[in-house]
Amino acid sequence: MNDCLFCRIAAGEIPSTVVYEDEMTFAFRDIAPQAPKHVLVIPKKHVADWYEARKEDDALLSGMMRAAAKVAELEGLTESGFRVISNTGADARQTVKHLHMHVLGGAELTEKMG
Numbered sequence: 001m002n003d004c005l006f007c008r009i010a011a012g013e014i015p016s017t018v019v020y021e022d023e024m025t026f027a028f029r030d031i032a033p034q035a036p037k038h039v040l041v042i043p044k045k046h047v048a049d050w051y052e053a054r055k056e057d058d059a060l061l062s063g064m065m066r067a068a069a070k071v072a073e074l075e076g077l078t079e080s081g082f083r084v085i086s087n088t089g090a091d092a093r094q095t096v097k098h099l100h101m102h103v104l105g106g107a108e109l110t111e112k113m114g
């Protein structure tokens with residue numbers, strides 16, 4: 001989708017600070033970090049949210065989880081720990097309608113998640 005912000009970032013049309021990339025996924029620094037380390041992991045294919053993902057996207061979904069773990073490793077978070085969040089829909093305040101996971105860490109995070 002060429003009007004999708006994250007599709008355009010994954011395609012390199014909009015600049016980002018890339019942390020990790022593989023065949024299916026792309027990971028880059030969040031523009032408004034909410035933790036010392038805040039990286040977004042997205043599928044290169046446009047999938048709006050978890051509900052739009054289909055059975056044929058299973059490899060892509062597991063690939064996103066593996067990419068999040070790789071990001072944590074690259075960011076030096078494996079010992080200290082990290083949090084993965086994926087906002088979906090209005091109540092969760094999803095602002096970009098392209099499936100993504102936030103990888104947060106680099107400091108002790110708040111106890112409250114909601």
Ligand code: AMP
Nearest residue numbers: 016029030031032086087093094095096
């Ligand atoms: P969400 O609110 O869960 O949909 O997350 C969207 C995230 O995208 C927010 O944390 C934004 O700060 C981040 N964001 C928006 N535009 C950009 C951009 N151009 N580069 C990096 N991150 C962005």
